[in-house]
Amino acid sequence: MEQQSFLAENSGKNSTKGEAQLEGVVEQIIFHNEANAFTIIELLSDQDEIIVTGKMPPLNVGETLQVKGEWTDHPKYGLQFAASSVIKQAPRTEAAIFAFLSSGAIKGIGEKTAEKLIKAFGQETLEVMREKPDRVSRLSGIGRKRAKSFQEALQKERSYQELSLLLLPYGIGPARIRTIYKELGDSAEAVIRQNPYYLAQRVRGIGFETAERLAEAFGMTGDHPVRLRGALLYTLQQSLFQDGHSFVENKQLLQNLTKRLQVEEVKLGQALDKLVEEELVLRFDPADSEILRQQKESNSNMDVNANPEKAVVAMRSVFMLEQDLAKTVRFLSDRPEAKCEIDPRYGDTLYC
Template sequence: MSNCQDNYCATFRNYPSLLLYQEEQATRSQWERHRVKDLRVEPLDKAAPLYSDLSSFASGVSRDAVEDTAKNLGLAMRMAEGCYPIRDTAYKSLLGRAKISGSALPKLKRDTLASVLNARLGLYGAEALLLIRDEKVTAVHADDAADYSVLPVNELLRALQNKLDKRFPGSKFENGYLSSGQIKGIGPKMAERLYDAFGLQALEVLDKEPERLLEVKGITESKLEKIKSSYLMNRGARDVIAFLAPHGVSPNRAVKLYQEYKGQTMDIVKNHPYRLCELAGIGFKTADTIAYSMGFDRLSAERVDAALLYTLTEAEENGHLCMEKHAFINACLKLLDTEGLTMMAAANRAAKLVENGQLVSFGKYVYRTKTAHAESHLAQRIRQFVRVQVQGIKTLDNELSQEEARLGVQFAPEQREAIKMALSHSLSIITGGPGTGKTMIQRAILDIYKRHDPEEKICYCAPTGRAARRMEDSTGFPASTIHRALNLMPGEEGGQNSPEPIDAKLVLVDEVSMLDIYLANKLLDAVMLGSRLVLIGDADQLPSVGTGAVLSEMITSGCVPVVRLDKVFRQEAGSRIAANAKLIRNGYKTLEWGEDFAFVESPSIEGSAEKNIKRGVPVRPLRRGRRHLRPVRPVYGHAQGAGTQGHH
């Protein structure tokens, strides 16, 4: 076990030793209640008179404790029985929890910093409760009805932090706001200069006497006008930024919150903090911390409701449209981690959310309303497409023969079937793994359709710009992203904005495995009924980053015409790689082994990486030479990843 005196770090060999340590610390800790007027913070750096006067310290305070504090924080607390060095945690109780934290403060001279802390002591009311441990003041608190002296140290410190959060509603000065970049002309360094010049009144000066900023080096008349103009524009967000900064919410995120709720923001933050979960980037844990500091009951209906909704939101971020009801309630209870909250109580709140339309129950599954509507609407739109008949190309067999001659290939039976299906149905899916000829099929579909209807427009697109460029390079046809085809900005697919209708009779979309439920809805809404919509992708690839596995679910439904491409043309005939890929996709565990497909045993990831590096290239080089070899390995950020092995 090792201790770091000012940072409370301890390492334990096992759990019993941790319990023993906490029991010892609880015994050695003591609470002392003092009147605020009897307390005073004093400098304890090596230049301070107190440093050389050990007799001024309370009984039991050693020279080592004084030396340690002088080299680090450099502050002491004077009370009736003498002085105690101040630990870093007590400093944070006085300073950080009083919402006056900032990069400038630790750089102040110790006597100036002591003055700042003395000014904050008034916030504690008539009395202050000090925790004395290991010869130092560990925490400062006030107005507690409970007797914290009997609590274990871990519970004591948690209770202390929660009480302090409630105690300080805010401060006029927040250096985090000044240095946040929200005020043009004031960066971190200028914020420090302003604080050095005006201390806690920095924002008050900016608010009421901005001309005084000219006293600060680096601020000219023109810069002052820039600062004043920017400050007036962001003035409403100031309190929001200052209030949320101690809870880990960045100034930019706080400004977005203010832009969303305008003048209601502070009311929402203080009285309805769980609504912050509606804003992307602010999770339940952050909102819960803010709510707890505002005195919200851990068993309140608002808290449980927010956790239920957030549980589904988090599931959607992991790709799921819905959750099984029991798993949903259990996940919510785990998130809340609240003693006394039962599964039945959480389930009753979920039923209330279903009643008021925030959740949707379907069979044994539960959805957020927005997601349920998206899935239902997409299913209805697919049904509409499937029911529409399109006029086929009467000379399609001749067109296929011409295309084979033009490309110098002979289509496999399933490839011919895929092309015919795509040109004969309103909605169709072509799926297959790498090397099965999907790109060649796309080129054939585009060529045949263009020859048959040269005046009709074609929309050729994919979810990403990279995929669109590859499609254009491979086929020679112009391609774009789906967002560009729909005239949407990235991130708007889940919003209420209507997509731009796609004015094309053939819409061919590649890499559809990357399509989520919201973008799929926008796409099918934009395509006119009576057009041909061809969806191409590998159903065995990882599902989309967004919500839902649209391609694989459409295939599984059996409602949409599908052609599966099984034959791999990219590997040589007889390749075990292609054969085993097919076996794995079909669920077989027994594979074919040989020179081109081998299993190398290794006890660890690092060992596997080392063996790969030593092996270098396959035992049997490909006939086209080493420069055509492509090692298959994990992505960057992994011991066997491309970055690590590429470096070697």
Template sequence: MEVYFSGTIERIIFENPSNFYRILLLDIEDTDAEDFDDFEIIVTGTMADVIEGEDYTFWGQIIQHSKYGEQLQISRYERAKPTKNGLVKYFSSSHFKGIGLKTAQKIVDSYGENTIDEILEHPEKLESIAGLSAKNREAFVSTLRLNYGTEMVLAKLANYGIPNKLAFQIQNFYKEETLDIVENYPYQLVEDIKGLGFTIADQLAAELGIESQAPERFRAGLVHSLFQGCMDTGNTYMEARDLLEQTLTLLESSRPVELDPSQVAQELSHLIEEDKVQQIDTKIFDNSLFFAEEGIRSHLVRILEKGKQKSHDLETIQKHIASVEKELGIQYDSIQKQAICDAIQNKVFILTGGPGTGKTTVINGIIA
């Protein structure tokens, strides 16, 4: 069950700038979590820059850490309007090089209310701040724009029901185009963002007023159904008929509306024409899987056609196997011996088998 905690960030315990993962200690002012009577809680998750001493509200799930006890694993968060003291502390932190407490105080005093918004709108005013070099000034504005922009995007995506972790993936992929893509081409997310399923994109599209009969909706459903179908079966393709049936089921279950199968089939034809998917006879291939398989095939052909296979006498191989058995203190069965012989006598050999069937033991015999 999702709960919220509002309060002041007492301390940033850990932060990873590469993926925005942070661990915070929150001094609790308010919460709707029942039976939680502590005055502070550890907050974990992906989030943009946060400021110690400032007020935030975090939403998420309470989890039980084996070592550190109850923690809030967040799905989204919201920052209250930062105070002047909080901004001074933030600007003089390690996030901004070359800015000490005095310079940070000058910046806040110079811009007054809505400091961050004013800085981003009128960065030229920083030129009047004594002690702030042109290089540090440029880096300061750039970092502030990145962090603040990221936070604004995350807040917007949270309003659409997209959790922070997924929101960061979207932000990292589209950069400054994030909101434009999300709000105008939500189904593009299905093709570009791994882990973002059709349902999330479809819910977002519905909120934005995109009709259930929209061609882009059909295309996204086809792309998602194709990839998911391949993952479920272990194949690199689906039969066109099966793909259309599964896509119709997906589309009609996501939104309660009856669709014309011919319209979905038409969009499949468009995807094929645009090389978004590949077709061989009645089989439809996911692009990533098709080209991966084609790459493997071409490499195998290259290996098979390159030079002649060195001849190995079967009797010599069997003597070698007996020597390996003695050295390793093992006894190969007939199938394992045949596998070793086949591997040595052929340019390409594929060894398969479930856990505990002796694949490693066979490989040891091949390379010994």
């Protein structure tokens, strides 16, 4: 279903009793705050022009909305409709489709092109543009390249809407949803459904608890492999960025997470073994210089059977970065001492 729901805070001072519902077409966007999504629009509903306020997704003139909320009497601006939820719907009539396409919502489509498309495909215009661009390309003056760009623009809009519908109920606001969409692109919803913990690893401000709520909704509870894997990687990442530790003791990692996740330690250990086998993480004895030398020279994984009492665990990418940094420092320390002098014309600037 092609729709997008946004929760909104009432902005009126005095409200009438009971929730009401409106449906109409966006006539004008008076104000939109990208930071918190607060928006003021003029909605044409049953031939009446109504001012609607509240949190809304990015809108275009001509889009069809279903709005729930309450009528309010603002002391300065008069009668308004304070939205508690806003649902974007696909335009259903030819007039609504024309208003949407001719508004500039889709780059490269103006009034003439919108008329041409609607004349050819009627109420199925948007569906044909999204699913059958080859039919659109046969129209005079459009061609394959423009038809493809129309398709991509509509698919992008749908992807953003589906992502919003997925995340809004979990307290993830519009601004953060835009950040997630920029980070993960059109496949964001599919990526999150497959592994919600990836959000916590990739997007700043999304914590483990949010990922847990999403995972529970997707049936990834208890000792589900995706949950155990995500928890391990997230913990290693947080240990690095919050505490500055590039590795964690194997035993401590398993004990702490077993308690936090309320799962069997053997299951968590098996998930960690899998990550080691896939070379996403490394497990080694930090006191064994020979193992470190072999890893650095062969660029291969370390012994999966390292003594769990002495072993530590690190993200492979971080370990390799540390090794490269150490190599660079050693290289620089072996170079002859540079002879540098201060140029008096430029203060403390050194020339070597």
